[in-house]
Amino acid sequence: MKINNFFKNFSLTIVSNMLNLIISSLVILLIPKLIGVYEYGLWQLFIFYSSYVGLLHLGWIDGIYLRYGGVHFSKLNKSNFKGQFVAFLVSQISIAVLVSLIFFNYAKGDMKYILYSVSSTIVITNTKTFFQFILQMTNKIKEYSVSNISGSFVYAVLVVLAVANDVKDYKPFIISYIVSQFVGLSFSIFFCRRLIINSSFFRVDIKEIFLNISVGCKLVLSNISSLLIVGVIRFGIQKGWDVETFGKISLTLSISNLLMVFIGAISLVLFPVLRRINKDMTKYAYNAIRDLLMPAVFISMFLYFPINYIIPSWLPAYRESLKYLAILFPMIVYQAKFEILSNTFFKVLRMERQLLTVNILTLVFSLIFTTISVYVLHNLNMTMCVIVIVMAIRSTIAELYMRSSLNISFSYEIIIESILILLFIFITLYLPMIFSFPTYLFAVLIYLKIKKNDIFDAIRNIKTI
Numbered sequence: 001m002k003i004n005n006f007f008k009n010f011s012l013t014i015v016s017n018m019l020n021l022i023i024s025s026l027v028i029l030l031i032p033k034l035i036g037v038y039e040y041g042l043w044q045l046f047i048f049y050s051s052y053v054g055l056l057h058l059g060w061i062d063g064i065y066l067r068y069g070g071v072h073f074s075k076l077n078k079s080n081f082k083g084q085f086v087a088f089l090v091s092q093i094s095i096a097v098l099v100s101l102i103f104f105n106y107a108k109g110d111m112k113y114i115l116y117s118v119s120s121t122i123v124i125t126n127t128k129t130f131f132q133f134i135l136q137m138t139n140k141i142k143e144y145s146v147s148n149i150s151g152s153f154v155y156a157v158l159v160v161l162a163v164a165n166d167v168k169d170y171k172p173f174i175i176s177y178i179v180s181q182f183v184g185l186s187f188s189i190f191f192c193r194r195l196i197i198n199s200s201f202f203r204v205d206i207k208e209i210f211l212n213i214s215v216g217c218k219l220v221l222s223n224i225s226s227l228l229i230v231g232v233i234r235f236g237i238q239k240g241w242d243v244e245t246f247g248k249i250s251l252t253l254s255i256s257n258l259l260m261v262f263i264g265a266i267s268l269v270l271f272p273v274l275r276r277i278n279k280d281m282t283k284y285a286y287n288a289i290r291d292l293l294m295p296a297v298f299i300s301m302f303l304y305f306p307i308n309y310i311i312p313s314w315l316p317a318y319r320e321s322l323k324y325l326a327i328l329f330p331m332i333v334y335q336a337k338f339e340i341l342s343n344t345f346f347k348v349l350r351m352e353r354q355l356l357t358v359n360i361l362t363l364v365f366s367l368i369f370t371t372i373s374v375y376v377l378h379n380l381n382m383t384m385c386v387i388v389i390v391m392a393i394r395s396t397i398a399e400l401y402m403r404s405s406l407n408i409s410f411s412y413e414i415i416i417e418s419i420l421i422l423l424f425i426f427i428t429l430y431l432p433m434i435f436s437f438p439t440y441l442f443a444v445l446i447y448l449k450i451k452k453n454d455i456f457d458a459i460r461n462i463k464t465i
Contacts, residue, residue, distance in 0.1 A: 019149050019152060019153070023152045023153070023155060023156040025258065026156055026159065026160075027155070027156070027159055028251065028254050028255060028258075029311075029314060029315075030159060030160075030163050031043065031159065031173060032247075032251055032315055032317075032318060033314065033315060034162070034163055034166075034167065034168070035167070035168055035169070035170055035173075036168070037244045037247055037248065037317055037318075038243055038244055038247070039168070039169065039170040040170070040247040040251070041242075041243035041244050041245075041246050041247030041248075041250075042110055042114060042170045042243060042247075043170040043173050043174065043247075044246060044247045044250035044251070045111075045114055045238070045243070045246065046114045046117055046118060046170075046174050046177075047177070047250075048231075048234060048250065049114065049115070049118045050118050050121050050125070050177075051227065052227060052231075053118065053121055053122045053125050053126060054125065054126060054129060054223070055220060055223065055224050055227070056092070056095050056099075056122055056126065057088070057091075057092065057126050057129075057130075057220070058213055058216075058217065058220060059212075059213050059215075059216030059217035059218070059219055059220035059221070060088060060091075060209070060212050060213050060216060061088075061126070061129055061130050061133050061216065062133075062215075062216030062219040062220050062223070063211070063212030063213055063214070063215035063216025063217075063219075064084070064130075064133060064134070064137070064212050064216070065133045065136070065137050065216070066215055066216060066219065066347060066350065066352070067211075067212065067215055068137050068138075069137040069347075070137070070139075071137065071138060072138060072139075073134075073138040073140055076134075076138070076195060078194065078195050079203055080203070080205060080208060081134070081195045081196070082195060082196045083203045083204040083205055083208075084204075084205075084208065084209065084212075085130065085195070085196050086204060087204045087209060088126075088127070088130055089123070089127060092122055092123045092126050092127060093123055095122060096119050096120070096122040096123050099118075099119040099122065100116060100119045103115040103116060103119060113171065113174075114174070117174045117178065120178060121177075121178055121181060124178065124181045124182050124185055125181050127185055128147075128151075128181060128184050128185035128188050131147075131185070131188035131189055131191070131192045132144055132147060132148075132184075132188050134192055134195070135147070135188065135191060135192065140191065143191040144191075146187060146191070147184050147187035147188040147191060148184065150183050150184055150186075150187045151180040151181060151182075151183045151184025151185075151187070152180065152184075154179060154180045154183045155176055155177060155179075155180035158172075158175075158176035158179060158180070159173065159176055162176065215352075218352035218353055218355075218356050219347070219352045219355070219356075221356050222352065222355045222356040222359045222360075223359075225356065225359035225360045225362070225363045226359045228363055228366070229359065229362050229363050229366045229390055229391075229394065230253075230366070230387055230390070230391075232363070232366050232367055232370050233366060233370050233374075233383060233386055233387055233390075234246070234249070234250070234253075236370045236371075236373075236374035236375070236383065237249055237374070237380075237383060239374070240374040240375065240378060240383075241380065245321075245380070248318050248320070248321035249321055249324070249380075249384075251315070251318055251321065251322075252318075252321050252322055252324045252325055252328055253328060253387075255307060255311065255322075255325060256325060256328040256329050256331055256332065257331075257332070257335075260332060260335060260336075260339075263332070263335060263336045263339050263340060266293070266340055267339050267340050267343065267344050270289070270340065270344050274344065274345070274348045282345070282348065282349065282406065283406045283407065283408060286341065286345060286402070286406055286408065287408065287458070288457075288458040289340065289341065289458075290337075290341055290458075291451065291454040291455055291457070291458035292455065292458045292459070293336060293337070293340055293341065294333075294336075294337070294413070294417060294451075295447070295448055295451055295455060297332060297333050297336045297337075298333070298417075298420060298444055298447060299444065300332070301329060301330065301332070301333070301424060301440075302437075302440070302441075302444075304325065304326075304329045304424075304428065305433060305436075305437050307325065308322070308325055308326070308428070308433070309433065311325075323429075324384045325428075326424075326425055326428035326429045327384050327385060327387075327388055327425055327429070328384065328387060328388065329424075329428075330388060330421045330424055330425060331387065331388050331391050333395075333417065333421055334388070334391040334392050334394070334395035335391060335395075337395045337398075337399060338391075338394055338395045338398055338399075341398075341399060341402065342355075342358070342395070342398035342399060342401075342402050343355065343398075345402055345406075346398075346402070349405065351405065354401060354405075355398075358394060358397050358398045358401060359394070361397065362390055362393055362394035362397065365389075365390055365393055366386070366390045369386040369389065369390065370383070370386060373385075373386050388425075392418070392421075396414060399414065416447070416450070420443055420444075420447060423439075423440070423443055424440055424443075427439045427440060428440075
């Protein structure tokens with residue numbers, strides 16, 4: 001692994017994601033402060049539904065990403081990719097029109113506005129993803145970071161302007177989101193312009209399109225099931241309770257997921273790098289990355305304490321729901337393990353079918369547990385616990401599967417990490433911060449002492465991969 005290149009790209013991505021983190025924090029803190037709980041719930045419904053529009057390209061983009069991951073940008077066939085873009089754009093416009101017609105007949109009131117807005121993001125968001133995947137797979141991380149930052153910056157400016165004008169309606173925030181997506185798309189097109197603008201000739205290769213979809217369909221099905229693992233729980237909350245409760249829980253989930261921007265940064269940089277290394281070294285890369293990742297994640301969980309102290313005072317209307325932070329915050333441990341140690345390596349090793357199996361199996365658990373907690377017991381506390389339980393199930397199954405594939409023996413670290421997570425949940429729920437903080441600090445110091453040699457070995461080993 002070219003360690004200098006890796007850290008250069010990683011640093012760029014961290015800067016990009018740090019800015020995104022600041023902007024996301026700004027949005028999370030300002031919007032619920034400005035608009036009512038009901039209005040915030042409607043805005044969160046838009047964000048929730050918008051997260052699924054990426055499934056409407058049917059795996060087309062994922063197929064391109066998997067087949068061409070690691071290829072240098074200059075080696076891409078300009079005629080082929082321009083043809084792919086034209087066909088892709090036509091397909092997304094057609095789908096957006098069809099979805100709008102369906103919503104016209106069935107949606108009413110605020111839901112009609114929300115769903116129309118979601119349909120408008122189909123073309124913009126998926127086309128942006130098309131170009132950003134090209135930037136990612138060719139390791140053009142600087143350009144990807146700029147396109148990401150540009151959209152986020154515009155979003156932040158528009159949100160601040162709305163705040164300055166004391167906007168109380170959710171609709172301007174939806175418009176701000178759509179505009180920011182369009183800005184990100186514009187920058188992405190600019191960086192990929194040599195593929196589509198400067199190429200006068202292009203051809204739409206139907207065989208190539210179907211090949212990309214056939215390769216990517218397993219991954220998009222996996223992504224659908226992955227999104228639905230938590231999605232069915234959120235749908236359950238929406239149906240089992242009211243819009244206000246949905247908004248409050250969504251805020252807690254948003255806060256819990258803030259650290260995932262850094263997890264995404266690592267995963268983003270790793271994929272093209274790992275695709276270029278000798279496959280025999282994959283096992284050693286996996287072990288080294290794991291030994292560096294897990295201590296970092298457990299240390300990052302200390303952020304819970306200042307967040308739990310500040311946010312309830314800033315957003316008193318959400319104080320009751322913010323108690324669930326203690327349960328949901330450890331979710332980042334399981335998400336980090338899955339996204340970096342499983343999801344990335346499954347893609348690198350072209351094990352899309354196995355990844356799909358893991359996600360579908362976990363989705364089944366999620367459906368069963370959600371049905372019991374929402375519709376049978378109607379217990380919101382249990383429903384929150386279900387989110388962490390299904391994340392733990394998916395992470396553990398995927399890790400055991402990957403260890404078996406790479407011929408890595410079972411490690412009791414999985415048990416130690418689970419004990420540390422359970423300890424965190426227990427002490428943050430039942431002990432005041434004056435006791436819970438030093439208790440967790442003591443536990444993490446013991447964990448770091450146990451992992452000390454592994455961490456130093458991982459630093460040395462990753463330089464030789």
